[in-house]
Amino acid sequence: MGKKMFVANWKMQLSFDQACAFAHNHLEGLKKVADQSQSEIILCPSFPALYNVKQILKNTKVHIGAQTVSRHGSGAYTGQVSAQSLAQTGCTYCIIGHSENRKYQHESNVDIEQKCKELLKQNITPIICIGESKEAFEQKKTYNILNEQLEFIYTAITELNHHVKHYAIAYEPIWAIGTGIIPEVAYLTEIFAWLHTQSRKQTDTRFSLLYGGSVNAQNAHNILSIKHIDGLLIGGASLDFATFEHIIKN
Numbered sequence: 001m002g003k004k005m006f007v008a009n010w011k012m013q014l015s016f017d018q019a020c021a022f023a024h025n026h027l028e029g030l031k032k033v034a035d036q037s038q039s040e041i042i043l044c045p046s047f048p049a050l051y052n053v054k055q056i057l058k059n060t061k062v063h064i065g066a067q068t069v070s071r072h073g074s075g076a077y078t079g080q081v082s083a084q085s086l087a088q089t090g091c092t093y094c095i096i097g098h099s100e101n102r103k104y105q106h107e108s109n110v111d112i113e114q115k116c117k118e119l120l121k122q123n124i125t126p127i128i129c130i131g132e133s134k135e136a137f138e139q140k141k142t143y144n145i146l147n148e149q150l151e152f153i154y155t156a157i158t159e160l161n162h163h164v165k166h167y168a169i170a171y172e173p174i175w176a177i178g179t180g181i182i183p184e185v186a187y188l189t190e191i192f193a194w195l196h197t198q199s200r201k202q203t204d205t206r207f208s209l210l211y212g213g214s215v216n217a218q219n220a221h222n223i224l225s226i227k228h229i230d231g232l233l234i235g236g237a238s239l240d241f242a243t244f245e246h247i248i249k250n
Ligand code: PEP
Pocket: 009, 172, 176, 177, 178, 179, 212, 213, 214, 215, 233, 234, 235, 236, 237
């Protein structure tokens, strides 16, 4: 099994100054936990802080990730940021398909496929979020939704096969994000076994399967004990270094 991945999704919770201060104030702690835990630790600040946070952490094994990317390579797309620019800041990971972007930016599965391809062309590891709404969960439509979302992801991975070294899929049930609600262990066991089989069947590259949604210092260990969960995508609990460190160490 590969290294466990711990992805801190800071969303728009930390300003430029706050993101830099986090990296600066916890430089030694981050260095130590990255050295000792044998895990892949990825901090995802908002765009303006990517380069500076990377510079602060340049002598550590901590990686930097973006929270989204343009579906286009370059051109007249005001306000957007290309995968090439991300790569030039030292960013080696990028979250795409987050449910907040699917909702507020109307990001579609086609957009996510394009974004995935743009990232792979720049050797940036995509962390692709999938997940169903509460309504779909209650109507037992989870697998329909996930199948649809995965189809586009596997198309991108297969088409750019020669560029892909590693990709990550983060299963984040929308009803678990920021709600304090965690799916049952039996439910997650079934979902991750299925995701593992699907990904093995569809692609022959290395992949990691992450869980995201209300992870905290109390529940992280149990979630990580579930077979085929290779890491965690952490929102709220990643904003406090002591909590984030506790999750990684345990
Ligand atoms: C997220 O939005 O990616 C997330 C996992 O958030 P939280 O941990 O706060 O539920």
